[in-house]
Amino acid sequence: MEFDPLVDYGNFDLTDEINLAYWKFAELIKTLITLSSDAERQSEIIGYGLVCDEMVEDFELYFTLAVELYKRFNLLTDFQIEKLSELEYYFDSRSGVRLLDFWNDSLLETSEEWQIFRQMAKNILELLGMQNLKIEFERKESINQKIIVQSTKIRLVKK
Numbered sequence: 001m002e003f004d005p006l007v008d009y010g011n012f013d014l015t016d017e018i019n020l021a022y023w024k025f026a027e028l029i030k031t032l033i034t035l036s037s038d039a040e041r042q043s044e045i046i047g048y049g050l051v052c053d054e055m056v057e058d059f060e061l062y063f064t065l066a067v068e069l070y071k072r073f074n075l076l077t078d079f080q081i082e083k084l085s086e087l088e089y090y091f092d093s094r095s096g097v098r099l100l101d102f103w104n105d106s107l108l109e110t111s112e113e114w115q116i117f118r119q120m121a122k123n124i125l126e127l128l129g130m131q132n133l134k135i136e137f138e139r140k141e142s143i144n145q146k147i148i149v150q151s152t153k154i155r156l157v158k159k
Contacts, residue, residue: 090120
């Protein structure tokens with residue numbers, strides 16, 4: 001079986017390691033598309049929450065914590081891993097109290113650093129051959145006892 005980004009591997013048995021690898025890899029692609037989008041689209045995709053934090057947490061979850069799984073199933077080349085690791089390094093280097101402006105959602109649109117990250121993510125999508133994909137999503141929201149509950153279903157589609 002070969003990876004197809006348009007397949008929802010979340011509908012398969014995720015105890016089967018290859019299905020899990022394909023599902024996580026699709027989530028990585030969604031994360032890279034979100035990271036490569038303009039600030040308004042990033043906020044739209046993420047929804048309620050801290051947009052900058054959520055994007056970087058998703059990247060950590062679907063790259064940093066899953067890279068060994070991708071290696072096992074030959075989903076990434078060493079060069080692709082190197083480029084993704086560079087993005088990971090730049091995010092890590094901006095963590096901490098002294099760089100709070102980087103994590104400020106209100107500066108997401110005007111930040112030169114976020115522009116650099118958007119371009120890096122676009123370049124990685126091209127390197128992966130996934131530049132012709134986009135995200136569509138459906139969101140359901142409700143308020144329960146002053147708590148906003150949000151559920152989002154995101155899928156990859158061709159541009």
